[in-house]
Amino acid sequence: MFILAIAIQKGGSGKTTTAQALGVGLAKLGRRMLLVDADPQASLTEARGVTDAAGRSLAEVLGGAQPGHLSMGEILRPLGERLSLVPSDIALAVTEMGLVSRMGRENVLKRALATVEPDLDVTISDCPPSLELLTVAALTAARGQSVLDDAPDNKQAQSYWNLARVVDQWLPNAQA
Ligand SMILES: Nc1ncnc2c1ncn2[C@@H]1O[C@H](COP(=O)(O)OP(=O)(O)OP(=O)(O)O)[C@@H](O)[C@H]1O
Numbered sequence: 001m002f003i004l005a006i007a008i009q010k011g012g013s014g015k016t017t018t019a020q021a022l023g024v025g026l027a028k029l030g031r032r033m034l035l036v037d038a039d040p041q042a043s044l045t046e047a048r049g050v051t052d053a054a055g056r057s058l059a060e061v062l063g064g065a066q067p068g069h070l071s072m073g074e075i076l077r078p079l080g081e082r083l084s085l086v087p088s089d090i091a092l093a094v095t096e097m098g099l100v101s102r103m104g105r106e107n108v109l110k111r112a113l114a115t116v117e118p119d120l121d122v123t124i125s126d127c128p129p130s131l132e133l134l135t136v137a138a139l140t141a142a143r144g145q146s147v148l149d150d151a152p153d154n155k156q157a158q159s160y161w162n163l164a165r166v167v168d169q170w171l172p173n174a175q176a
């Protein structure tokens with residue numbers, strides 16, 4: 001399975017739009033796609049019309065200080081023939097705070113995705129506009145493969161540099 005993370009610290013820069021467009025487009029081209037909404041804002045979840053994710057979202061899979069009590073398979077929503085969504089909910093913000101004290105926190109999403117890997121070709125995670133633990137977990141799952149738009153202005157260039165530093169800091173510590 002090919003895993004991507006759409007990540008940058010700058011808000012409103014097209015992360016969710018890019019994740020959605022890539023997911024829908026690649027599914028149309030025949031790939032078995034999974035979109036992971038790793039943002040507590042749940043913009044991708046809302047955009048795909050899922051309104052009842054509370055209690056059955058990525059938050060319940062990742063857990064927080066303790067492991068979650070649901071599996072990826074239990075929360076995954078089919079959206080089309082080859083397109084599924086792991087929905088988000090505001091509870092994911094609490095997850096992120098709990099992860100601070102969890103051993104192996106950067107690997108939580110990678111481990112959860114491994115359980116659905118055989119059924120998928122590509123997974124795309126939509127990250128929040130921050131470089132905190134949810135983004136670190138998405139980047140770790142993607143082994144640092146992220147999608148950035150081109151022609152950055154000065155603020156975006158600084159965001160890219162910050163992102164590169166996070167990848168450099170965390171990926172050597174991630175389990176292969
Ligand atoms: N290529 C584009 N051209 C013009 N507008 C765009 C483009 N991509 C996204 N937008 C618009 O920019 C706004 C922000 O996009 P989006 O929600 O994808 O950003 P985001 O980076 O996910 O935001 P956040 O950081 O809050 O998660 C939306 O109104 C979206 O419709």
Ligand SMILES: [Mg+2]
Binds near residue numbers: 039043044126127
């Ligand atoms: Mg977004």
